[in-house]
Amino acid sequence: MEIRTASDEDWPHIHRFYSAVMAEGRTYAFPEGQSLEEARPWWMERPPGRTVVAVxxxxxxxxxxxxxxxxxxxxxxxxxxxxxxxxxxxxxGVGRALGEHVIGWCRAAGFHAIQFNAVVETNTPAVRLWRSLGFEVVGTVPEAFDHPEHGLVGLHVMYRRL
Incomplete structure (x- = not known):
């Protein structure tokens, strides 16, 4: 697997699964049903940020x-x-590879730490992955996410010092 900077040509391919994940409604509070161009600014970062793809x-x-x-x-x-x-x-292992890449990029960019602002508490695979990569839950906003199966659930704030 290669991880590289996302190009404009990659966006339609990303949007295909971006749309599928948003439609599931289990992990992001992003708007559902966004067109290719409506969704672009929600995912494709501009400097000093960066968007990457795992290929x-x-x-x-x-x-x-x-x-x-x-x-x-x-x-x-x-x-x-x-x-x-x-x-x-x-x-x-795609999420783990992307997580390790982000940790390395943030370290190289001189960040002091990484904070995830909204990890859905019922997203057990993500919470387990981030904990295994050294993140801890530093707080949970109760009932901040409307999950399609579980109703109102918390959003974890997760933190890892670099």
């Missing part, structure tokens, strides 16, 4: 991550990131 055999895009400063100004020393794995490639 498998045959050039197929398996997943994507976006990363950058969590806040501007006096909060810009903390990084943040978001992740998408094509549902047809879940459970194959």
């Amino acid at each position: 498998g055999e045959g050039g197929r895009i398996l997943g994507s991550a976006k990363m950058g400063p969590n806040r501007p100004g006096r909060g810009s020393h903390i990084g943040t990131a978001s992740f998408l794995v094509d549902p047809s490639h879940r459970g194959r």
Whole structure:
């Protein structure tokens, strides 16, 4: 698997699974049903941020991550990131590879730490993955996410010092 910077040509491929993940309604509070162009600014980061793709055999895009400063100004020393794995490639290490890439990128970019602002508490695979990569839950906003099966559930704030 290769992880590289996402290009404009990659966006339609990312959008295919971006739309599928948003339609599931289990992991992101992003709007559902966005067109290709409506969704672009929600995922394709501009500097100082970065969007990457995980590419498998045959050039197929398996997943994507976006990363950058969590806040501007006096909060810009903390990084943040978001992740998408094509549902047809879940459970194959794509999320872990993207997570490790983001940690390395944030470290190289000089961030002090990484903060994830909204990890759905019922997203057990993601919570397990981030914990295994050194993140801890530093707080949970109760009932902040309307899950299609579980109703109102919490959003974890997760943190990892670099």
